[in-house]
Amino acid sequence: MLPKSLPPEFNATRAAWDLKHHQRHQKYADFFEERKAPQIPESFLKPQSLWLEIGAGTGQFFEALARLHPEKNLVAIERDRMRGKRLARRSEEAGLKNFIGIRGNAIAAAMTGLRPNSLERIYILYPCPWPKNSQRKHRWHFHPTMPKLVEALEPGGLLILASDQKFYVDESHYVWTQRYGLEVIKYGEISPHPLNALELFPEGRTKFERSFLASGQPCYELIVRATKNQSLSR
Numbered sequence: 001m002l003p004k005s006l007p008p009e010f011n012a013t014r015a016a017w018d019l020k021h022h023q024r025h026q027k028y029a030d031f032f033e034e035r036k037a038p039q040i041p042e043s044f045l046k047p048q049s050l051w052l053e054i055g056a057g058t059g060q061f062f063e064a065l066a067r068l069h070p071e072k073n074l075v076a077i078e079r080d081r082m083r084g085k086r087l088a089r090r091s092e093e094a095g096l097k098n099f100i101g102i103r104g105n106a107i108a109a110a111m112t113g114l115r116p117n118s119l120e121r122i123y124i125l126y127p128c129p130w131p132k133n134s135q136r137k138h139r140w141h142f143h144p145t146m147p148k149l150v151e152a153l154e155p156g157g158l159l160i161l162a163s164d165q166k167f168y169v170d171e172s173h174y175v176w177t178q179r180y181g182l183e184v185i186k187y188g189e190i191s192p193h194p195l196n197a198l199e200l201f202p203e204g205r206t207k208f209e210r211s212f213l214a215s216g217q218p219c220y221e222l223i224v225r226a227t228k229n230q231s232l233s234r
């Protein structure tokens, strides 16, 4: 007998259907227009300097990265109440000029709080996979915020994704290349690379990554780069 829930597999036909029938969510944009979005400090908005982590947990990785890169400005956002509080406390206690941890919703930030061409890097590490077919619109690559996130990347800016779910990374790869024309820098099982800082964190960069690696669970990643000709018209 088959186990009750097999991990989902990437299905190119379904992903293509989703892209074809993808609609702009104007109502969604209008909803967030009215709401308060997490604000990025003005002093952080310098070209080739701003790095954003979405769903940062308690922010350990971004704090460490901020210490390693004092020339960059790092913003970590976490929605969960407890983790978000710990993240905000961590950033206060760290007292770094180039790191801020915000308890808030990255969707609101993406819809109204990010300027086009303002981010050098976006990290999404171990996002909730929303494995059920009916939940797939919540996955970041299918989400109505995705065009905004791509628009917020500077030319040459990077999107850095990691997940223990192969289907999620395969699906992101499909959408980010086919729909947005992003250029693939790295794709597959995670391994050290100058752009993922794994060498500096061999046990894992984040809490989830550490726990997956410790249990022998394979992890996957996708690093893509924005070119000047991103397709955002749909």
Ligand SMILES: C[S@@+](CC[C@H](N)C(=O)[O-])C[C@H]1O[C@@H](n2cnc3c(N)ncnc32)[C@H](O)[C@@H]1O
Binding pocket: 054, 055, 056, 057, 077, 078, 079, 080, 083, 104, 105, 106, 107, 125, 126, 127, 128, 206, 207, 208, 209
């Ligand atoms: C599986 S956890 C991974 C946490 C951390 N990145 C790690 O690797 O340890 C995913 C996190 O994303 C956060 N998250 C999900 N949607 C979010 C949103 N819209 N805005 C901010 N955080 C979000 C969740 O609250 C959760 O803490």
